[in-house]
Amino acid sequence: MENKVIITVVGKDTVGIIARICTYLAGCKVNVLDITQTIVQGFFNMMMIVDINAATKSFDDVQKDLETLGDEIGVQIKAQKEDIFNAMHRL
């Protein structure tokens, strides 16, 4: 069963944001299902839909690690369970 998490990245655009995040995710066996990104007024907006079902780390740890990674890159990275977005935007 899939266990979907939405990762959002918001911040100033710079080289290698996606690469670094994907490297981390691959390292803990988080499968990326979809990536969307746009640049709005120089700001990098990205959303990844990932499956953490086979992850070697807990959701809690992934969340914290991503936050720390975000601080290093200089962007804000959030990981949230998909349900909240489905609840709000889907009947």
Next chain:
Amino acid sequence: MVNLQEVLETNKMVEEQTLDVRTITIGISLLECIDSDLKKVNENVYNRITTVAKDLDKVAKEIERDYGIPIVNRRISVTPIALVGGAACKKPEDFVTLAHTLDKAAEAVGANLIGGYSALVSKGMTTADEMLIRSIPQALCETQRVCSSVNLASTKTGINMDAVRLMGDILLQVADRSKDRDSVDCMKLVVFCNAPDDNPFMAGAFHGVTEADAIINVGVSGPGVVKKALEQVRGESFEVLCETIKKTAFKVTRVGQLVAQEASKRLGIPFGIIDLSLAPTPAIGDSVADILCEIGLEYAGAPGTTAALAMLNDQVKKGGVMASSYVGGLSGAFIPVSEDQGMINSVEAGAITLEKLEAMTCVCSVGLDMIAIPGDTPATTISGMIADEMALGMVNQKTTAARLIPVIGKGVGDTVEFGGLFGYAPIMPVNKFSCADFINRQGRIPAPIHSFKN
């Protein structure tokens, strides 16, 4: 699959528009704790609360983390203590011991507030009810987290004017006991007409006798989200305005529904209701009054305010009802004065009076809420204000409430600071003419004619 715009919209609501879940409230029946031995009742109550609600804080934190939505308060509501302590308490001080037990139990499980130090006396007071009411000043003064409410009237029973008269006096006693702290303990006391059994909001939450052993009720908020959405439709027709409020209320309520279902699942306690209220806080951008201004009023309180509020309240309900499987509690727009920066601005600008607030309570979900009045207001005048509010609820078949704060030693022109979520309030002038002879009559006001529906 969700798309980027939707995800950004949701996260913006949380980060920029102060969307949050205002409270997860566990309702706990204490009927099984009843005993004729006071010590035993206290033990039972403590054990029951700390068992049922032991994971409340942990689960709330997990949900916050999983979904990235703040849950501001964890609360508990219990069976009205007048019923629980009735067999054991022989004097008001006995009831106070139960207040201490509730306080300790709430602290033990990390609950911010615990409601249910209550009596339901809409038609008459039992000896226990009256003792509990008389114990309220001491109970509230000696505890931190205990909230008290008294149901004084209902559409079905009329208004218990003996209890209304008593509450005017009790309120002043509460004010006096906390006079060195701007009579702040009055915030923890509210009187109702048609009090709902499943309200998750304080100070009026209690676990009604019609409820099951334990239940999860969730209160959502989101005035900032509605305000932001309305900024996009300035100058548009009422149709567009109403649709926008409904859609926004729907989204906000869906978050509440998700949180309630998750909390219910993780705590192993059935889901009761979502209270879809617009509950403001003093934070900038979290104001119901600001929504009224966005709708087109210079200040809340200007002519047209009652109509604008009636529309807002109705649209919030229409949008929210479909978003949740069960809706209950107070559900509507709250208009507390001290907890809403826009309302405070209105008072300071001289745009709103107590009488206008009273009119507004006819069309929104609660009543005269968090209003600071001069400390020298006579008890009979306070009872008169309460009686008016009860009459509005009784005749309009809705919940109304009064949470007034007579600030001892202060008068019109002074301001009181309640701190944190409770905000601050300029003291509002009260009509000086007496209603003492009216209030001092004995007995009750009969139920209105339209209550006879059988």
